[in-house]
Amino acid sequence: MSACCETPAFVPPVAPPDATLRTVVLIGPPNSGKSTLFNRLTGLRQKVANFPGVTVEQRMGLMAGVGREDLTLIDLPGIYSLDPFSEDARVSIDVLRGEMPGTPKPDAVLLVMDSLHLTRQLMLAAPVLALGLPTLVLLNMSDLMAERGGKVDALKLARELGAPVAQVSAVQGDGMDAIPLFLNQQSERAGAKPLSLPVLGNAASAHAWAAQVSRKTGYRAPLSVEGTRKIDNVLLHRFWGPLLFLVVVVAVFEVVFSIGQPLSDGLGDVLARMGELIRPLLPAGWLQSLVLDGAWKGISSVLVFLPQILLLFLFIGILEDSGYLSRAALIADRVMRTTGLNGKAFIPLLSGYACAVPAIMATRVIENKRDRFATILVTPFMTCSARLPVYMLLIAAFIPNVAYLHGFLGLRTLVMLGLYLAGFVGAMTTAWLLKSSILKSNDAPFILELPQYRMPTLRSLGLRLVDRARVFLKQAGTIILCVTLALWVLAHLPVMHSASGEISAPQLADSVIGRLGHFIEPAIAPLGFNWKIGIGLLSSVLAREVMVSTMGTLYGADPGTQALSLHAALNHDMTLGGALALMIFFAFAMQCTSTMAVVRREMNSWKWPAAQFLYMLVLAWVAAFVVNHLTMMFLG
Amino acid sequence: MSVLSELKVGESGVLVSLDLSESVQNHLMHMGFVPDALVTSLRRAPAGDPTVYGVDGMEIALRRETAAAIIMRVATSDEIEVNEDNYLPERIEATR
Numbered sequence: 001m002s003a004c005c006e007t008p009a010f011v012p013p014v015a016p017p018d019a020t021l022r023t024v025v026l027i028g029p030p031n032s033g034k035s036t037l038f039n040r041l042t043g044l045r046q047k048v049a050n051f052p053g054v055t056v057e058q059r060m061g062l063m064a065g066v067g068r069e070d071l072t073l074i075d076l077p078g079i080y081s082l083d084p085f086s087e088d089a090r091v092s093i094d095v096l097r098g099e100m101p102g103t104p105k106p107d108a109v110l111l112v113m114d115s116l117h118l119t120r121q122l123m124l125a126a127p128v129l130a131l132g133l134p135t136l137v138l139l140n141m142s143d144l145m146a147e148r149g150g151k152v153d154a155l156k157l158a159r160e161l162g163a164p165v166a167q168v169s170a171v172q173g174d175g176m177d178a179i180p181l182f183l184n185q186q187s188e189r190a191g192a193k194p195l196s197l198p199v200l201g202n203a204a205s206a207h208a209w210a211a212q213v214s215r216k217t218g219y220r221a222p223l224s225v226e227g228t229r230k231i232d233n234v235l236l237h238r239f240w241g242p243l244l245f246l247v248v249v250v251a252v253f254e255v256v257f258s259i260g261q262p263l264s265d266g267l268g269d270v271l272a273r274m275g276e277l278i279r280p281l282l283p284a285g286w287l288q289s290l291v292l293d294g295a296w297k298g299i300s301s302v303l304v305f306l307p308q309i310l311l312l313f314l315f316i317g318i319l320e321d322s323g324y325l326s327r328a329a330l331i332a333d334r335v336m337r338t339t340g341l342n343g344k345a346f347i348p349l350l351s352g353y354a355c356a357v358p359a360i361m362a363t364r365v366i367e368n369k370r371d372r373f374a375t376i377l378v379t380p381f382m383t384c385s386a387r388l389p390v391y392m393l394l395i396a397a398f399i400p401n402v403a404y405l406h407g408f409l410g411l412r413t414l415v416m417l418g419l420y421l422a423g424f425v426g427a428m429t430t431a432w433l434l435k436s437s438i439l440k441s442n443d444a445p446f447i448l449e450l451p452q453y454r455m456p457t458l459r460s461l462g463l464r465l466v467d468r469a470r471v472f473l474k475q476a477g478t479i480i481l482c483v484t485l486a487l488w489v490l491a492h493l494p495v496m497h498s499a500s501g502e503i504s505a506p507q508l509a510d511s512v513i514g515r516l517g518h519f520i521e522p523a524i525a526p527l528g529f530n531w532k533i534g535i536g537l538l539s540s541v542l543a544r545e546v547m548v549s550t551m552g553t554l555y556g557a558d559p560g561t562q563a564l565s566l567h568a569a570l571n572h573d574m575t576l577g578g579a580l581a582l583m584i585f586f587a588f589a590m591q592c593t594s595t596m597a598v599v600r601r602e603m604n605s606w607k608w609p610a611a612q613f614l615y616m617l618v619l620a621w622v623a624a625f626v627v628n629h630l631t632m633m634f635l636g
Numbered sequence: 637m638s639v640l641s642e643l644k645v646g647e648s649g650v651l652v653s654l655d656l657s658e659s660v661q662n663h664l665m666h667m668g669f670v671p672d673a674l675v676t677s678l679r680r681a682p683a684g685d686p687t688v689y690g691v692d693g694m695e696i697a698l699r700r701e702t703a704a705a706i707i708m709r710v711a712t713s714d715e716i717e718v719n720e721d722n723y724l725p726e727r728i729e730a731t732r
Contacts, residue, residue, distance in 0.1 A: 080666035081663075083659070117693055202662065203670070236679055334681065
């Protein structure tokens with residue numbers, strides 16, 4: 001039975017001076033169930049994960065879950081104290097004090113604590129309550145608390161803290177009534193004086209105070225469960241642990257490719273057929289060409305990769321929500337430290353296999369600034385899902401489908417693995433270079449909390465995928481649509497007048513885009529790239545997958561047999577050396593404006609992403625040059 | 637007097653002080669590594685380092701160099717008993 005009926009009878013002695021309530025913040029230590037509560041209160045999508053401090057962005061939502069659509073709820077990153085030890089804590093402090101630009105000063109605070117570890121969690125209560133904002137203390141996980149024989153007197157605790165206290169279970173939805181009750185009281189009350197709490201100078205006095213409070217409230221910690229330790233006996237076993245770790249990583253990629261490929265092919269067929277259905281509806285001529293050969297073909301050549309990308313995010317979501325990712329960080333720490341990074345960098349780097357943008361935001365869990373900067377700078381080397389379309393197109397066009405070891409290992413798979421390995425080695429080498437030069441740091445402790453294993457919920461995984469799909473489709477509908485349209489227009493300008501006065505499009509080589517491609521050709525010819533590839537490289541600076549749609553538009557392939565004819569066109573136009581060089585170029589080059597923007601935001605300067613872009617470009621050029629010439633020497 | 641990194645897996649000790657920079661010390665204290673806390677060495681990572689420590693009902697991994705800066709003393713039998721009790725499944729049944 002849950003303790004939801006013990007909702008506060010104690011009225012808060014604090015209220016905002018002007019009694020108008022607009023903004024409420026949600027704060028609490030990592031793993032206190034804050035994100036689940038946020039989901040329940042707002043009904044908005046939000047990442048719920050098990051890695052300490054994974055809520056790296058502040059999120060907002062209207063409190064529709066408790067019938068208060070007029071209130072904005074801000075979800076803050078999980079923090080242990082108001083000591084600005086990490087970026088997360090700094091963000092939270094700024095928001096709470098109303099010093100965060102663009103975020104309104106909060107009018108009320110919901111302080112969430114895991115009642116299973118109340119003594120420790122209370123250490124955050126004193127500094128938060130001392131801010132003088134009206135605060136409701138929520139003792140979360142009341143269901144588990146009751147189940148495992150823990151006890152706390154909420155009324156006594158409310159008296160000690162001078163703030164109302166409610167016992168809730170965000171997972172079960174118990175005790176939620178306390179929240180609207182508290183909020184309604186805030187709108188009516190005004191002018192009360194805050195209860196004075198002891199000023200806590202350091203962590204030791206904060207702990208002494210927290211221990212004293214929890215003693216006075218008759219707190220008894222619940223019993224620990226054995227389940228997590230039994231699972232860890234296997235997953236962190238000296239021999240089985242690393243082996244299972246490798247199996248998990250390989251299995252993720254295997255499933256993404258073996259299930260994702262047929263799904264992609266199927267989607268490609270459907271999109272091509274849809275294009276053919278539209279064709280008769282448009283008058284033949286430039287409009288039909290613009291819509292079908294320009295826009296539709298460009299977008300669908302990128303859309304087909306949605307299944308693979310979603311599968312990759314699904315697996316990373318399962319690993320993260322279950323709590324395994326923290327164990328993976330523990331196993332990876334030994335390897336990561338040889339480069340100068342620590343195990344926590346493993347989480348952003350693994351997410352980097354899906355997309356560098358969320359991965360770079362996830363680096364906020366790394367407390368040490370230099371470690372964090374080094375991780376941000378190497379994350380774009382990880383083979384993100386946007387590189388997949390380019391690799392798959394080139395592999396399908398140039399690498400024969402030969403199988404080794406009785407069909408267990410294909411040449412195409414080997415090339416793909418080689419490209420993933422190239423990215424990983426690039427990241428590790430760069431990390432080592434950075435950590436032994438400009439980003440050297442001595443005092444960077446590795447402190448990792450291992451949360452209990454949880455079953456990932458379908459709801460949380462589903463919300464994650466919807467979120468990713470939305471971002472991907474938005475990208476396809478904006479950047480990629482614009483680029484393909486612009487390319488189509490540039491490929492059809494300047495308008496030619498024939499002797500008889502008829503208007504026609506120029507030859508591709510004479511068009512604006514053709515001349516631009518020829519202009520940069522000398523710089524890329526040593527890599528085995530012609531001017532069309534040059535245009536592809538220029539346009540893919542926006543996003544890597546644009547390369548594929550650009551090739552599609554430039555080679556003007558028929559939508560019905562698009563993949564086939566694009567392969568044939570590329571095969572006719574490029575050498576094997578050039579194709580391999582192009583793949584290695586994409587492995588190293590930083591072709592993504594979204595990543596550059598997020599690096600600028602996280603490192604607060606344009607200098608870093610500019611240096612990163614140049615470094616990766618030079619590396620990509622040199623590697624492509626070497627690969628092209630080696631191929632010519634040995635295979636040409 | 638000894639340091640945390642010297643605890644063998646399965647052994648417990650009582651924390652005396654932290655010989656670390658103030659920010660790291662503060663962070664660790666907020667995670668439960670406070671003076672008089674009972675800390676148990678639970679397991680080593682597969683590579684032998686870091687080590688997972690149990691403190692205040694949570695599991696926290698620290699590298700050897702960090703654990704070597706945490707000064708410990710021997711726990712009295714009373715102090716250990718309270719902790720071990722918490723993990724006995726029979727006690728879960730008993731309290732229901």
